Amino acid sequence: MSRTTMADVAQAAGVSKSTVSRVVSGQSIHMRAETRQRVLRVIEDLDYRPSHVARSLVSKRTLTAGLLVSDVGNPYYAEVIRGVEDVALAHGYNIFLCNTSYNPNYCQKYIHSLTDKGVDGILFMSSSMPDEWVREVARHAIPSVVLGREFQGMEGVGGTIAVNFETGIRAAVDHLLELGHRRLAHVSGPLGLRTSQLRRDAFLQALAAHGIDPQHTPVIEGNLRTDGGRQALAQVLAMPQPATAVFAANDLTALGIVSAAHAYNLRVPENLSVVGLDDIELAGQIIPPLTTVALPRYQIGCLAMRMLLDLLQTPQEAEVQAMDHNQELETRLVIRQSTARAPA
Amino acid sequence: MSRTTMADVAQAAGVSKSTVSRVVSGQSIHMRAETRQRVLRVIEDLDYRPSHVARSLVSKRTLTAGLLVSDVGNPYYAEVIRGVEDVALAHGYNIFLCNTSYNPNYCQKYIHSLTDKGVDGILFMSSSMPDEWVREVARHAIPSVVLGREFQGMEGVGGTIAVNFETGIRAAVDHLLELGHRRLAHVSGPLGLRTSQLRRDAFLQALAAHGIDPQHTPVIEGNLRTDGGRQALAQVLAMPQPATAVFAANDLTALGIVSAAHAYNLRVPENLSVVGLDDIELAGQIIPPLTTVALPRYQIGCLAMRMLLDLLQTPQEAEVQAMDHNQELETRLVIRQSTARAPA
DNA sequence: CTGAAAGCGCTAACAT
């Protein structure tokens, strides 16, 4: 015995399916109030719930979207996800979470299953997303919004949300320099990732702006996770003139550095200053509270989903003023206690 | 111009839709190899992709499942999610993530949209899930698996994964007692949650087993997040004879306690021992590395999804040996550096 | 204001 269907309701109410359909989809304006009431009652009695699948087959809309992230375990993404979810839920959308684990193969599999399942749109929040695949999606004319990079060839079907790392990172560099640090180092994310490059470049450029030769500031490749930070610090300390301050590509890396420093009996910030990037919730809660370049993570999530919804609007139902589909969000430095005057 | 449909392929290949359907769904055993090849070629040429929606309408299966969690931001859930996702992906399933934010209203909204969208099953990993709603789901005959509690009335359509907190928590208490602590305190999760009660009770019972009167050990209600831990510590310290060791309901709470202790100039573990529960990834990376009761989080996720898949199997395709639909997983104590001898 | 009929893209008997 399957669920009760629209035909059941129609029969029980002594009307046609069309009529039921009308009241269900709210187009019951021109309808005798009495008829509507009757149908409504039957719906109630029979506990009728319209089949979304059947509706999708006709309407070509599933009210679902895919969200690709590199690592659910990264608190950074958690916030983004929350943002996406909140606005999705408010608009009747459901989100397929796709955890790519920084693995291009997973990306591909997910893209396939998402397009197969007919998602209305896709959110690329995954930094490990090969351009090839987002193009693939654009080719399918599936609306999408991409976080953190520019894209050509997806006008109309795609939007982007860029993050301006420069502002925040420059502030971080200024801060470190003011504290007297001269030997800095950077622990980047995997340099194959666009966002890793952006952060590194912003850092090096800020240094250059102060007349510090980027050549002399080591960049060690991490993995955006704590263990990467730990290993990177070992490398930093092995150098002839170890840096006195290190800028990490993200907070998790910074945490790893702090933890490794402790193991080396180096005190943060007395002996070593470290600044992170993200401002994950925990950043302010650990010891020492982390100085970090803050990203508007929740906002990014909300904005991304809102942009997608906007992209999904059919022309006729478009809002008065369409939103900008290429936006840029700012970063800012949050100074806490993992940075201090350079040791003499 | 919509996507190419099965009819298009049929026409182009000069065969009937059924034939195309057969090769697509792999039932092309009894088919002339030549025909299959031809169809396959056309499918390739036209870049045909079957509509999963249409297929679902007929098959009554969407190959999707819903996953309700209380808080994506909690690293504990991140691991569970990863486990679920990994096995889901491997089986062609996609997961609707539902972040309930510990909010029963969200639960309700999510349950509705999930059932409407015809998910094949639901995973309740959310501790803030009112029994009422999981019953509702069972009533709809939607297979589901519930984490962390027992349920009656869902035989056949539901499974459970319980976590045996006793073992790990008893070990934690033994550990603390051996270190000479006599005044302990507990910072629980919201006591409206079943899992919060389970943990508290396990703690109190372990104490009682050692002849320590539960009446004398304060239980302060937190919120499973860091800020709750911070506030709770303030309360603990305000007592006439403050505890020298506190057991937190989860690692986030423990982190909050550690951080607050620092603010009070109390050193952990020298002046205060704290033990958490979860063993989130960060637990070992912060300072001091956290002693904690470890939960097999990733495993829980994997197991949950596998159990759901098992529940979803139609009798005929059931595996040789059906799996146990009511399992219990163990916890164990991980001793790190947030616990030490009680101060004299 | 309401009903009849066609069709969304696919599967599954039932023919042949």
Add this chain to the structure above:
DNA sequence: ATGTTAGCGCTTTCAG
């Protein structure tokens, strides 16, 4: 070995 015929549950003209 392949084609024909009905639907799956809903929306949507087009009539009435």
